[in-house]
Amino acid sequence: DVISEFTRDHLHREVQRSQGRLDTRRMYDRTGRLTRKLTCKGMRGVVPETFIDREYAYSGQDELLKKRHSRQGVTDYFYDTTGRITACRNEAYLDSWQYDAAANLLDRRQGETAQAGAGSVVPFNRITSYRGLHYRYDEYGRVVEKRGRNGTQHYRWDAEHRLTEVAVTRGNTVRRYGYVYDAPGRR
Numbered sequence: 001d002v003i004s005e006f007t008r009d010h011l012h013r014e015v016q017r018s019q020g021r022l023d024t025r026r027m028y029d030r031t032g033r034l035t036r037k038l039t040c041k042g043m044r045g046v047v048p049e050t051f052i053d054r055e056y057a058y059s060g061q062d063e064l065l066k067k068r069h070s071r072q073g074v075t076d077y078f079y080d081t082t083g084r085i086t087a088c089r090n091e092a093y094l095d096s097w098q099y100d101a102a103a104n105l106l107d108r109r110q111g112e113t114a115q116a117g118a119g120s121v122v123p124f125n126r127i128t129s130y131r132g133l134h135y136r137y138d139e140y141g142r143v144v145e146k147r148g149r150n151g152t153q154h155y156r157w158d159a160e161h162r163l164t165e166v167a168v169t170r171g172n173t174v175r176r177y178g179y180v181y182d183a184p185g186r187r
Contacts, residue, residue, distance in 0.1 A: 022051060033058050
């Protein structure tokens, strides 16, 4: 049995990945941007069942404008004239970001409520709390911990700033995922 199989196009982009019963196909536009990612169950069978279907639309400046997700609906993205994201909206939420004149991200929260125009500079542009998740960083600005209601994730990095381990804790269960790299730096 094949555990995982990859197919690449002439530009060496991944166009198909098979993992057990799941088969994911990726489609790109003329400029190489991902436009669709379709994951189906049972592709080797007669009639595959769509598991997740995602479509992406971009601006002329390569900014992601819209994401259509078969389970999460449509998400729209908005940017300022310098290309910084200013808002993200879908059926479940509206997030917005503001920046000061030096392009520092502003913290728009006062306690747990957002107030337009209010906020102070986010230290080192490192968000420490967002949508119920809490983040910790190391001296290099890398995320080393992410905590939320579903558990905690700890991240380890090597001297070349490559992710080497993720430890996921849920209740009393800890799962560890390790990553190794070859000489050219491929995972």
